[in-house]
Amino acid sequence: MNSKNLILSSLAMIFFLFSFAFSIQTIYGHTEIQVGNYTIEGGWVEEPPLLNNLNNIVIGVFENDNPVRNAIKDLSISINYGGLSKKLNFVPSEESPGQYLADIIPSQLGTFSLNLKGTIGTQSINNDIQIEDIEDAKKLTFPLVSAEDSSNNRENIGNQIAPLMKDLSNQIDESTQEINTTKGILQQINEENNSIRSEIDKTNILSYIATGLGASAIVFVGFRQKIKRI
Numbered sequence: 001m002n003s004k005n006l007i008l009s010s011l012a013m014i015f016f017l018f019s020f021a022f023s024i025q026t027i028y029g030h031t032e033i034q035v036g037n038y039t040i041e042g043g044w045v046e047e048p049p050l051l052n053n054l055n056n057i058v059i060g061v062f063e064n065d066n067p068v069r070n071a072i073k074d075l076s077i078s079i080n081y082g083g084l085s086k087k088l089n090f091v092p093s094e095e096s097p098g099q100y101l102a103d104i105i106p107s108q109l110g111t112f113s114l115n116l117k118g119t120i121g122t123q124s125i126n127n128d129i130q131i132e133d134i135e136d137a138k139k140l141t142f143p144l145v146s147a148e149d150s151s152n153n154r155e156n157i158g159n160q161i162a163p164l165m166k167d168l169s170n171q172i173d174e175s176t177q178e179i180n181t182t183k184g185i186l187q188q189i190n191e192e193n194n195s196i197r198s199e200i201d202k203t204n205i206l207s208y209i210a211t212g213l214g215a216s217a218i219v220f221v222g223f224r225q226k227i228k229r230i
Helices: 003-027 148-228
Strands: 030-035 038-044 057-065 074-082 082-089 097-104 110-120 123-134
Touching: 030 123, 038 110, 038 123, 074 097
Parallel strands: none
Antiparallel strands: 030 038, 038 057, 057 097, 074 082, 074 110, 110 123
């Protein structure tokens, strides 16, 4: 191979490696900052991050290319959008030492950033990390759902729910009728009990009167016999 071909081959290899590295950087859009001896990187786990889709913020902490375990125990990490801020709760990654994850669902398009405040070891930290912008999921959605399709879906759901709601309403009405019927029966039983008690009370009164009359008759007969003897 002559020197010209060797130079061309070398340039092609350099171009390929540069293109490959650029494509990796485009896909792996995490941002790195250097604070003292620590390299801190931050970004989204799923890229590109999509609107209203569950994602994770990942923070990686390294010292001389070595992952730092338990690095964020004294760090407060917030995600910022406009003038809003939310503190994130990170847990260590089970797959990658030195990396920490926090769940989040981005609800607005645009630019987000992370703020890290506290200490790593003896190193004070108060830095911001810019992370990739949130994109509209429509860029990757196929097929797109039109407003008419969405309206039809809602109508179909409504049509499916309507019979269930009607059946539930009928069951409630039947239960109400059964309750009212039961109340009527209980009321009738109570009235019958009261009537029986009244009859018993009347019977007792008549018994008392009959006993009294009987006693009076006995006294009267005795008194009459005594008069005859006289």
